[in-house]
Amino acid sequence: MAAPKTAIQPTRNEDYPQWYQEVIKAADLAETSPVRGCMVIKPWGYALWENIQHNLDARFKATGHKNAYFPLFIPLSYLQREADHVEGFAKECAVVTHHRLEPDADGKLQPAGELEEPLIVRPTSETIIGEMFSRWIESYRDLPLLINQWANVVRWEMRTRMFLRTAEFLWQEGHTAHATEQEAVEETLQMLDIYKDFAENTMAMPVITGAKSEGERFPGAVDTYSIEAMMQDGKALQSGTSHFLGQNFSKAQDISFQNDKKEVEFAWTTSWGVSTRLIGSLIMTHADDDGMVIPPRLAPSHIVIIPITFKADDPDAILNYCHKLAADLGVISYHGRSVTVEIDNRDIRGGEKTWGWVKKGIPIRLEVGPRDMESDSVFMARRDKGHKE
Amino acid sequence: MAAPKTAIQPTRNEDYPQWYQEVIKAADLAETSPVRGCMVIKPWGYALWENIQHNLDARFKATGHKNAYFPLFIPLSYLQREADHVEGFAKECAVVTHHRLEPDADGKLQPAGELEEPLIVRPTSETIIGEMFSRWIESYRDLPLLINQWANVVRWEMRTRMFLRTAEFLWQEGHTAHATEQEAVEETLQMLDIYKDFAENTMAMPVITGAKSEGERFPGAVDTYSIEAMMQDGKALQSGTSHFLGQNFSKAQDISFQNDKKEVEFAWTTSWGVSTRLIGSLIMTHADDDGMVIPPRLAPSHIVIIPITFKADDPDAILNYCHKLAADLGVISYHGRSVTVEIDNRDIRGGEKTWGWVKKGIPIRLEVGPRDMESDSVFMARRDKGHKE
Numbered sequence: 001m002a003a004p005k006t007a008i009q010p011t012r013n014e015d016y017p018q019w020y021q022e023v024i025k026a027a028d029l030a031e032t033s034p035v036r037g038c039m040v041i042k043p044w045g046y047a048l049w050e051n052i053q054h055n056l057d058a059r060f061k062a063t064g065h066k067n068a069y070f071p072l073f074i075p076l077s078y079l080q081r082e083a084d085h086v087e088g089f090a091k092e093c094a095v096v097t098h099h100r101l102e103p104d105a106d107g108k109l110q111p112a113g114e115l116e117e118p119l120i121v122r123p124t125s126e127t128i129i130g131e132m133f134s135r136w137i138e139s140y141r142d143l144p145l146l147i148n149q150w151a152n153v154v155r156w157e158m159r160t161r162m163f164l165r166t167a168e169f170l171w172q173e174g175h176t177a178h179a180t181e182q183e184a185v186e187e188t189l190q191m192l193d194i195y196k197d198f199a200e201n202t203m204a205m206p207v208i209t210g211a212k213s214e215g216e217r218f219p220g221a222v223d224t225y226s227i228e229a230m231m232q233d234g235k236a237l238q239s240g241t242s243h244f245l246g247q248n249f250s251k252a253q254d255i256s257f258q259n260d261k262k263e264v265e266f267a268w269t270t271s272w273g274v275s276t277r278l279i280g281s282l283i284m285t286h287a288d289d290d291g292m293v294i295p296p297r298l299a300p301s302h303i304v305i306i307p308i309t310f311k312a313d314d315p316d317a318i319l320n321y322c323h324k325l326a327a328d329l330g331v332i333s334y335h336g337r338s339v340t341v342e343i344d345n346r347d348i349r350g351g352e353k354t355w356g357w358v359k360k361g362i363p364i365r366l367e368v369g370p371r372d373m374e375s376d377s378v379f380m381a382r383r384d385k386g387h388k389e
Numbered sequence: 390m391a392a393p394k395t396a397i398q399p400t401r402n403e404d405y406p407q408w409y410q411e412v413i414k415a416a417d418l419a420e421t422s423p424v425r426g427c428m429v430i431k432p433w434g435y436a437l438w439e440n441i442q443h444n445l446d447a448r449f450k451a452t453g454h455k456n457a458y459f460p461l462f463i464p465l466s467y468l469q470r471e472a473d474h475v476e477g478f479a480k481e482c483a484v485v486t487h488h489r490l491e492p493d494a495d496g497k498l499q500p501a502g503e504l505e506e507p508l509i510v511r512p513t514s515e516t517i518i519g520e521m522f523s524r525w526i527e528s529y530r531d532l533p534l535l536i537n538q539w540a541n542v543v544r545w546e547m548r549t550r551m552f553l554r555t556a557e558f559l560w561q562e563g564h565t566a567h568a569t570e571q572e573a574v575e576e577t578l579q580m581l582d583i584y585k586d587f588a589e590n591t592m593a594m595p596v597i598t599g600a601k602s603e604g605e606r607f608p609g610a611v612d613t614y615s616i617e618a619m620m621q622d623g624k625a626l627q628s629g630t631s632h633f634l635g636q637n638f639s640k641a642q643d644i645s646f647q648n649d650k651k652e653v654e655f656a657w658t659t660s661w662g663v664s665t666r667l668i669g670s671l672i673m674t675h676a677d678d679d680g681m682v683i684p685p686r687l688a689p690s691h692i693v694i695i696p697i698t699f700k701a702d703d704p705d706a707i708l709n710y711c712h713k714l715a716a717d718l719g720v721i722s723y724h725g726r727s728v729t730v731e732i733d734n735r736d737i738r739g740g741e742k743t744w745g746w747v748k749k750g751i752p753i754r755l756e757v758g759p760r761d762m763e764s765d766s767v768f769m770a771r772r773d774k775g776h777k778e
Contacts (some may be wrong), residue, residue, distance in 0.1 A: 033459070033460045033518055033521070034464060034467075034517070034519070034520060035460040035462045035463070035464060035508065035517070038460035038461070038462060039460075040457070040458070040459050040460065040521055041457060041458040042457055043455035043456065043457050043536070046455075046456050046457050046458050047455070047456070049458075050456065055450070059489065065647065066432035066434070066435075067432065067435050067439065068429065068430060068431055068432050068435050069429070069430040069435050069438075069559065070422070070428065071422045071424040071427035071428075071431050071557055072427070072485070072510070072543065072557050073424045073427060073557070074424070075423060076490070076498060079490065079498060080498050083492075083498060091489060091490040091491065091498070092488065092489055093485075093489070093490065094462070094485045094488055094508070095485060095486065095487040095488065095489070095490065095500040096484060096485050096486075096510065097484065097485075097486045097487060097500055098483075098484040098486060098507075099481065099483055099484065099545040100480060100482070100484070100545065101465070101468065101480040101482065101484065101509070103472075108469065109468060109469050109472060109480070111484040111507050112598055113545075118487075118500050118527070119424065119483070120490070121461070121485065121510070128422070128423070128424070131423060132422070132429055141735065141736060147432070151541075152461055152540075152541065154461065156488040156502075168460055168461050168462070170458065195522075207541070217515060225670065244750045261422070346530065347530060347685055348530070387594060
């Protein structure tokens with residue numbers, strides 16, 4: 001018997017890495033850009049990131065963290081200080097050396113206005129946030145300081161893979177400072193736990209948590225914990241990290257405070273982050289040989305309604321029926337969001353339409369033809385089930 | 390009679406530009422960073438930006454726009470193409486020329502790994518989004534294409550002022566492509582109208598809208614419209630722009646489509662944006678000589694409750710009373726958000742606390758002492774009123 005035809009070629013079994021790329025393309029999540037190693041995140045992929053953001057952001061705020069924004073550029077001297085302090089600091093990064101373009105004799109634009117000190121595009125904001133913390137923290141009354149940032153960062157990766165490893169990526173980085181070691185350890189574990197709960201209950205993605213070995217720790221961290229998602233090829237993918245930094249960074253960056261006995265101490269710090277890599281984890285956990293499968297709590301849209309009008313006497317009646325159905329469904333609330341419904345009335349072939357939505361992984365697909373309308377019923381397919389209901 | 394003492398020195402009348410800086414400092418909205426021209430947006434200021442984002446984003450989505458994300462870097466050749474095409478293109482920008490740091494003989498990190506083609510940190514994404522549009526658009530069925538991006542951009546400003554003009558700033562940039570001139574003009578005016586409605590009804594900031602003169606247009610635009618907010622010093626501040634680009638950019642970037650008669654046409658495009666400058670407009674519209682005044686629909690927190698416990702026999706009873714009050718207020722919904730309440734139980738002087746919140750501009754301040762609790766009442770002050778109620 002021949003293998004059943006799948007929407008994604010090759011299948012997972014045939015070529016897992018290539019299958020992954022094809023799912024991203026077929027689901028219209030992202031594509032490579034003209035800038036080496038940088039991807040364009042397309043609307044369907046970006047909506048996934050927005051839903052990840054909204055859910056995590058609410059969890060961060062509920063535990064007392066506040067968002068702020070720090071500069072994109074880091075002075076070279078800051079990385080120099082870290083390089084002195086911490087062995088193994090990544091040095092593959094984008095370096096800004098000029099601040100102007102000027103035409104040469106041939107009219108070609110050339111870099112001009114050389115900077116006295118080169119600027120690095122942040123690979124992480126650890127050093128600049130540490131510098132600000134050292135200014136903001138004076139007394140034990142200023143602690144704990146619980147800050148998060150949603151930002152883009154750049155690491156000059158030589159071998160890139162969409163969502164998993166790109167030169168530029170989007171992430172959040174939490175940075176906190178505490179008066180005691182115990183409080184900082186508790187914070188580190190609390191954030192690990194939030195990541196685990198988010199992965200399992202919002203992304204429907206089982207993860208294993210634990211401490212990394214010494215060689216895998218974030219440079220300068222006392223302990224690095226991670227959530228590891230289990231991919232369908234049997235490998236684990238690091239999907240989020242939470243670092244207990246002890247006093248290593250606070251000593252390097254002079255983050256000190258006066259305690260209630262008026263003695264000066266160094267603060268205990270943490271940092272923790274997840275990135276657009278989570279979308280890669282999501283694909284490798286849920287997608288199948290027909291494309292993306294999106295857990296409903298993260299779905300850009302929950303339901304698509306496809307009007308089947310090609311044989312209808314009165315296509316407008318069917319379309320009106322679909323709009324009424326969409327309005328009825330739209331008032332339902334699902335885990336704090338209104339159910340979002342798309343009506344796909346594009347002027348393309350029905351099969352192309354159906355397979356398009358299967359590949360995009362929308363949780364529920366409804367089809368409404370003349371007979372369905374007459375019997376006040378709809379055809380429904382759930383993307384996570386192999387059969388039709 | 391001596392002038393009454395104000396929290397902000399100098400006052401608006403004494404020195405308007407300096408007053409502006411002092412309000413930002415006193416309200417803890419932002420501060421200068423160690424990176425020239427780049428600011429750190431602190432939690433109270435960033436929460437304003439988040440509220441601006443949420444409100445505008447919902448308006449964009451309700452009118453059919455979808456968010457996406459494009460690379461931070463623009464290849465130099467793209468700007469070259471624009472420079473050829475459009476006179477007056479800004480050339481003050483951050484130029485990435487290297488992708489690695491390596492220690493020299495003295496152990497000092499130096500730029501290494503020179504790029505074949507320098508990369509520009511986006512001053513706007515016009516050119517890279519145009520390039521992607523030219524790939525995505527083939528047929529009239531792909532139009533209109535309605536995309537928005539929330540991002541950071543960099544323009545190497547020589548004279549910077551916080552929120553108003555900084556080297557890096559946060560913004561949104563909408564980019565759309567249409568099949569007809571009329572549709573693109575309607576889009577341009579629709580977005581101008583959304584900005585105006587948002588400014589007036591969410592920010593409580595009256596604006597004047599209109600077309601800019603030829604010399605003030607965005608380079609390459611056929612028409613540039615703006616919202617201009619009226620500041621307390623009698624000047625107008627451009628706070629958002631919407632551009633009708635005609636076919637100028639689509640011709641330069643080859644954004645063409647096959648119409649329903651199978652003829653190839655150039656698309657009609659628009660772009661529109663607002664930025665963190667809106668926070669500058671907000672300050673200059675609403676703040677007074679005692680600091681920030683925040684319109685309630687954008688307030689990071691609506692209400693602060695200050696327990697007055699220093700003379701109390703039972704401070705815990707007062708604190709419990711405040712928590713109950715906060716819980717009661719927290720269930721109220723105000724323009725789609727739950728009312729947010731802070732309890733300020735910090736161990737600092739009462740006067741410092743009160744003035745801190747006045748300067749931050751929180752809309753409502755409640756104070757609860759032993760007598761208030763006994764009579765089941767509270768002291769209330771509205772920040773936008775000169776008197777106590």
